[in-house]
Amino acid sequence: MTNRPRIHRMTKQRQMILEVLQNTKAHPTADWIYEQVRQAVPRISLGTVYRNLRVLKEMGDIQELNYGSTYSRFDGNPAPHYHFVCQDCGKVMDIDLPLLTDYDEQVAGTVGGQVDFHRMEFYGNCSDCLT
Amino acid sequence: MTNRPRIHRMTKQRQMILEVLQNTKAHPTADWIYEQVRQAVPRISLGTVYRNLRVLKEMGDIQELNYGSTYSRFDGNPAPHYHFVCQDCGKVMDIDLPLLTDYDEQVAGTVGGQVDFHRMEFYGNCSDCLT
DNA sequence: GTACGTGCAAATATTTTGCAGCAGT
DNA sequence: ACTGCTGCAAAATATTTGCACGTAC
Numbered sequence: 409m410t411n412r413p414r415i416h417r418m419t420k421q422r423q424m425i426l427e428v429l430q431n432t433k434a435h436p437t438a439d440w441i442y443e444q445v446r447q448a449v450p451r452i453s454l455g456t457v458y459r460n461l462r463v464l465k466e467m468g469d470i471q472e473l474n475y476g477s478t479y480s481r482f483d484g485n486p487a488p489h490y491h492f493v494c495q496d497c498g499k500v501m502d503i504d505l506p507l508l509t510d511y512d513e514q515v516a517g518t519v520g521g522q523v524d525f526h527r528m529e530f531y532g533n534c535s536d537c538l539t
Numbered sequence: 540m541t542n543r544p545r546i547h548r549m550t551k552q553r554q555m556i557l558e559v560l561q562n563t564k565a566h567p568t569a570d571w572i573y574e575q576v577r578q579a580v581p582r583i584s585l586g587t588v589y590r591n592l593r594v595l596k597e598m599g600d601i602q603e604l605n606y607g608s609t610y611s612r613f614d615g616n617p618a619p620h621y622h623f624v625c626q627d628c629g630k631v632m633d634i635d636l637p638l639l640t641d642y643d644e645q646v647a648g649t650v651g652g653q654v655d656f657h658r659m660e661f662y663g664n665c666s667d668c669l670t
Numbered sequence: 671g672t673a674c675g676t677g678c679a680a681a682t683a684t685t686t687t688g689c690a691g692c693a694g695t
Numbered sequence: 696a697c698t699g700c701t702g703c704a705a706a707a708t709a710t711t712t713g714c715a716c717g718t719a720c
Contacts, residue, residue, distance in 0.1 A: 417698090453703065455703080456701060458685060478711095479684060492650045492652070505645060515636065516663070519661075521663055524662055525662055529659075531654070531658070532654040537652075548674060548718085552676075586676085609709065
């Protein structure tokens with residue numbers, strides 16, 4: 409019994425959440441997204457935001473990040489890329505450097521499994537927090 | 540007013556938590572550690588486990604990992620190394636490959652900040668979950 | 671003896687979910 | 696019309712914290 413593929417509808421809420429995420433470089437939290445979308449869709453609920461973030465992630469339109477926090481951040485750019493996290497202010501920035509794709513094969517060899525993708529995060533202090 | 544450095548005591552609880560963590564390759568959760576330590580120190584509380592994990596992390600004896608989960612995992616090996624995460628069974632394994640330390644400088648250049656360290660996680664299926 | 675650590679329980683913080691009505695296709 | 700989606704509120708999950716007592720140094 410293979411289950412019929414789920415059909416996704418493009419609601420006003422889902423549309424807005426995706427737009428907000430695609431128009432910021434801030435890698436925001438669910439709550440920040442909620443506050444933004446609320447300005448256009450006042451009666452939206454936080455539960456709806458979470459549900460849509462999960463669906464958008466499953467559809468491959470966004471990605472979820474959780475770097476050393478108790479909460480998740482979301483990225484409107486689904487293409488693999490690395491991140492820099494400032495340990496002082498918590499800011500997350502995109503890193504514009506080529507991916508180390510060759511490493512995946514080596515890792516697959518040492519663990520004896522299959523590697524689909526990898527992630528890399530750099531930690532330190534951003535220029536604003538160096539003084 | 541610089542505040543006097545905090546002096547850490549080695550209690551039976553802290554000792555046991557560190558030992559449990561150093562004697563497993565499982566990258567366990569706080570709750571798993573709690574259950575293990577409970578066998579030696581029955582009246583220990585989960586709060587104490589969390590408090591000690593934070594202290595041990597601050598002292599640089601262990602590290603905290605949170606890879607796409609709602610909970611943290613802990614690693615008794617404080618030396619930097621990469622991890623492989625099985626997307627099927629959730630297992631976390633150590634990767635025994637050289638660190639890409641040269642990359643830190645390049646990233647520092649592109650973000651205009653200072654890079655202290657980086658992390659890298661590989662995602663895929665472990666040999667047990669390939670069938 | 672001092673002050674850090676502990677157990678306990680309650681509080682916080684983040685995310686998920688049941689349900690009845692709404693709405694995209 | 697069918698079935699996915701929403702708002703609301705309550706529940707679930709993971710972690711933190713206040714307090715009075717205990718204990719390492």
